[in-house]
Amino acid sequence: MKIQPQRTWIWSRPERALAFGFGSGLSFRAPGTVGTLYAWAFYLLFEILFSTHTIAWIIAVGAIAGIWICGKVGEELGVPDHGGIVWDEFIAFWLILFMIMPTDIWGQVGAFLLFRFFDAVKPGPIKTIDRYFKTWQPKVERLDQPKKIPSWVVRGFGVMIDDIAAAIATLLVIAIWVRVF
Numbered sequence: 074m075k076i077q078p079q080r081t082w083i084w085s086r087p088e089r090a091l092a093f094g095f096g097s098g099l100s101f102r103a104p105g106t107v108g109t110l111y112a113w114a115f116y117l118l119f120e121i122l123f124s125t126h127t128i129a130w131i132i133a134v135g136a137i138a139g140i141w142i143c144g145k146v147g148e149e150l151g152v153p154d155h156g157g158i159v160w161d162e163f164i165a166f167w168l169i170l171f172m173i174m175p176t177d178i179w180g181q182v183g184a185f186l187l188f189r190f191f192d193a194v195k196p197g198p199i200k201t202i203d204r205y206f207k208t209w210q211p212k213v214e215r216l217d218q219p220k221k222i223p224s225w226v227v228r229g230f231g232v233m234i235d236d237i238a239a240a241i242a243t244l245l246v247i248a249i250w251v252r253v254f
Contacts, residue, residue, distance in 0.1 A: 078150065078157055091138075091160050092146035098157035106189055108159025112166040113185065119167075120174065132171055136164045136233065144229020153228040154207060162192065165236035169243050187246055191239035199238045206231020 083093045093099060100107040119128050139160050147153040169184050176184075195203050209231065211224045 078155075088142045089146055089149075092142050092158045094159035094163055098159040104157050104159055105162050105192060108162040109166050109185065109189060109192075111159075112163040113170070113181070115163070116167050116170045125171075128167075128171060132164060132167045135160075135167070136237070139164050139233045140226060140229035142229070143232035144223075144225035144227075147228055147232060148225045154232050158232060161233045161236040164233065165192070165240035168237070168240045172244055173247060184243060184247060187243040188239060191242045192236055195235065195239070196242075199235055199242065202238050203231075203235040206234065 078089075078093065078099065080096065080099065083089045083096065083099065090096075094104075094108040094111050097108040097111040098104045116128075119131065123131070142160050143158050144153075146158060147155055150158075166185070166188055169188055170181070173180060173184055191199060206228065209227055211227075212221065
């Protein structure tokens with residue numbers, strides 16, 4: 074069943090609101106970029122409200138929960154990696170900011186631009202990861218075999234992992250930049 078998400082549908086369940094980045098995923102243009110901007114704003118708020126330890130827990134729990142959030146909402150929509158699902162961008166960009174902060178606004182802008190590049194263009198291994206999970210098909214199960222991992226788990230992991238790979242690539246470029254310059 075394919076659903077065209079509307080604001081009322083998104084806000085009717087917490088996992089949908091999270092998956093769509095508190096509405097940022099409804100953007101008609103570049104929902105991933107808009108979602109990343111929302112994530113940035115939330116992270117800056119986190120820095121005011123929470124300790125570093127608490128922020129680390131938010132990111133870790135959000136990443137694990139993201140498998141369920143993205144997998145289940147994608148399943149509801151009938152599109153495993155729907156463009157409006159931006160929770161993966163939230164977690165990936167929070168991870169980047171967690172690793173580079175404190176830094177000035179230009180460091181944050183550079184991290185934002187690098188992450189959006191890696192997430193949108195998906196060079197090398199990021200594209201391979203993305204393609205693998207987008208084309209993944211569950212194996213046909215026989216009744217006499219034990220139950221396999223539900224497909225939403227694999228698909229949810231797939232939605233999350235390519236953005237985590239983009240975050241790692243971003244952090245690698247930043248580390249090289251800092252080391253060289």
